[in-house]
Amino acid sequence: MNELIQIIEDDISVKKLLEIALKEYKFRSISCENKKSAMMLFLTHNPSLLIVDLGLPDGDGKEFIKQIREISKIPIIVVSARHDEKEIIDALDIGADDYITKPFSINELLARLRVALRRNTHDEKILDKIICTDIELNIASRDIFFKAEKLKLTPIEYELLKYFLLNTNKTLTHKQILKEVWGIGYQNEMQYLRTYVNTLRKKIEENSTRPTYIKTESGIGYRFSCHKD
Amino acid sequence: MPYISFKKKYSYGIFTYYHVEYINNFVSNFNYKVTKSIMKIEKKRYQKYTYLLKGFVILVVITLISHLFRDSLDIINIGLIHIIPVVIVAIHGNMKATIFITFLSVIFFNFLYIPPLYSFSVHNELYLWSFIIFAIVGWIITVQAKNLHMQTKQNELRESLLHIISHDLRTPLSTIHGTINLVLSNENMNANDRRSLLEDINYASLRMERLITNLLDSARLHSHDIDLKYEWCDFEDILGVVLKDFSQTQHDELLDIKIDDLGLYWGDNTLLTQLITNLLDNALKYSNDGSKIKLQIIYFNNFIKIEIFNKSEHIDKTKLKNIFDKFYRLEDTNDISGSGIGLAICKSIVKLHNGDIKAIAKNDGISIEVELPITKRLNLI
Structure with missing residues (x-):
């Protein structure tokens, strides 16, 4: 792997940590400390992924994400302080692919980075079958199998699980899920999402308080975890 | 090779030396603090009686002096000096004591100096006003003194808070600092040792993070204008989030979780997560080694009951009452890190949800029981 990662981070020690970690795992990296030079670097170097800190000295990282989304589908991972749930949700809703909170573990960041890069390369393919460990979705026949047995799902449970399977290992905000599965106008009806996640967990998780598939990102949304490697 | 082993030993030596010194400091500091606070309490108890006695003695002395110089002192001056004992007692901020000494003072003054002499009756109504003024002066000073006392108390609390924070933050920090120095100075350390030391650093930093989160939450919960x-x-989802933070394998064996198949509960998700985290963290910290922790969440008609039980040495019932007070900690558990801030936060969160939290001693352990009223029911179409 030799992808070029662009880091936009104004905290020097975090930047250094990221640079060293990326180098260690055979990524190339370029970095900058503010929005202005970030755009310049992005346009001149054409990186494969962006790591963006939300609090930048010359403005909001979200603004930068918005600008990037107007011209590119490049994967974006947001770095933020833990208490900024609203910031994170906003960033995800305007098009960031994933987030990580400070203080973060490098392993977690690398895992999310790989997933984002992989998803980007697979993005264009139209799949007829999605397999995630014990779960198998056949899109044409609308069947989902769990441990080779057909799952009995209500239509909404099916739509929800399908949406999760199409977006594995990605943080999905409550709003995004409600909009995609229930439709526009349902963005704030959290009770539906909570209830259906609960019933879905009962069907696919061995221990619903230690979920291995549907992981809760507290205050933000859910992440459907799927480890192929 | 001998060189390496020497160096290793030496470094470990420094490491332990730092820690031993730190622990020693802390223990002696702590002992000193305890003795000092006990002395303070004793002194306070003693003082409680002395200032009243002092006021009384002064009153008697004043009365005697007034009696001796009655002719040269006018009745106004005698009245004025009879306020002195009231002032002296009132500055201690105890309303009952003030009322008591005012009453005595008025009686002495009335009985001995106000015509008709040596009787409690009053001929001139104007003197009744004097008695009322006595009471008003006493009342004003007591109220002012009370405010002042409250401020000092708050300052003391702030000071102890600072002390606790710096101690609790410094403990993991000293682990991090010492361990990093050890790793840095020991380039040839074997991989296993290094890994275990790094895990120590990781654990210490997690502890620091949890403490800082708690402190921030505590500040947020105590600013009165908080909106849920x-x-x-x-x-179930909340429990899942909480357990993610206690993901070490040993914890799973210790936990015995029973949760009703409940519907959804109308509350503050973040705060309820914090509540369960702190309850669990507390139970894990104070339970006897290796004993099971029981966590139950039960649905009743009008409320939800969260019950968490951990085995522990016998605990005094009077101490259990204080367990939720800010920064209170059972005295014999000072070797366990944590500032006692966790349960105080639990109490705030439960109160904000109009619920009730109590600690009960039963079956050789502590059971903390939370009751949260159900205020809204969900109707899914």
Whole structure:
């Protein structure tokens, strides 16, 4: 792997940590400390992924994400302080692919980075079958199998699980899920999402308080975890 | 090779030396503090009686002096000096004591100096005003003194808070600092040792993070204008989030979780998560080694009951009452890190949801029981 990662981070020690970690795992990296030079670097170097800190000295990282989304589908991972749930949700809703909170573990960041890069390369393919460990979705026949047995799902449970399977290992905000599965106008009806996640967990998780598939990102949304490697 | 082993030993030596010194400091500091605070309490108890006695003695002395110089002192001056004992007692901020000494003072003054002499009756109504003024002066000073006392108390609390924070933050920090120095100075350390030391650093930093989160939350919960962010919460989901932070394998064996198949609960998701985290963290910290921790979440008609039980040495019932007070900690558990801030936060969160939290001693352990009223029911179409 030799992808070029662009880091936009104004905290020097975090930047250094990221640079060293990326180098260690055979990524190339370029970095900058503010929005202005970030755009310049992005346009001149054409990186494969962006790591963006939300609090930048010359403005909001979200603004930068918005600008990037107007011209590119490049994967974006947001770095933020833990208490900024609203910031994170906003960033995800305007098009960031994933987030990580400070203080973060490098392993977690690398895992999310790989997933984002992989998803980007697979993005264009139209799949007829999605397999995630014990779960198998056949899109044409609308069947989902769990441990080779057909799952009995209500239509909404099916739509929800399908949406999760199409977006594995990605943080999905409550709003995004409600909009995609229930439709526009349902963005704030959290009770539906909570209830259906609960019933879905009962069907696919061995221990619903230690979920291995549907992981809760507290205050933000859910992440459907799927480890192929 | 001998060189390496020497160096290793030496470094470990420094490491332990730092820690031993730190622990020693802390223990002696702590002993000193305890003795000092006991002395303070004793002194306070003693003082409680002395200032009243002092006021009384002064009153008697004043009365005697007034009696001796009655002719040269006018009745106004005698009245004025009879306020002195009231002032002296009132500055201690105890309203009952003030009323008592005012009453005595008025009686002495009335009985001995106000015509008709040596009787409690009053001929001139104007003197009744004097008695009322006595009471008003006493009242004003007591109220002012009370405010002042409260401020000092708050300052003391702030000071102890600072002390606790710096201690609790410094403990993991000293682990991090010492361990990093050890790793840095020991380039040839074997991989296993290094890994275990790094895990120590990781654990210490997690502890620091949790403490800082708690401190921030505590500040937020105690600023009075907090708005709860009500939403539909799933306790199973909350428990899942909480358990993610206690993911070490040993914890799973210790936990015995029973959760009703509940509907959704109308509350503040973030705060309820914090509540369960702190309850669990507390139970894990104070339970006897290796004993099971029971966590139950039960649905009743009008409320949800969260019950968490951990085995522990016998605990004094009077101490259990104070367990939720800010920064209170059972005295014999000072070797366990944590500032006692966790349970104080639990109490705030439960109160904000109009619920009730109590600690009960039973079956050789502590059971903490939370009751949260159900205020809204969900109707899914």
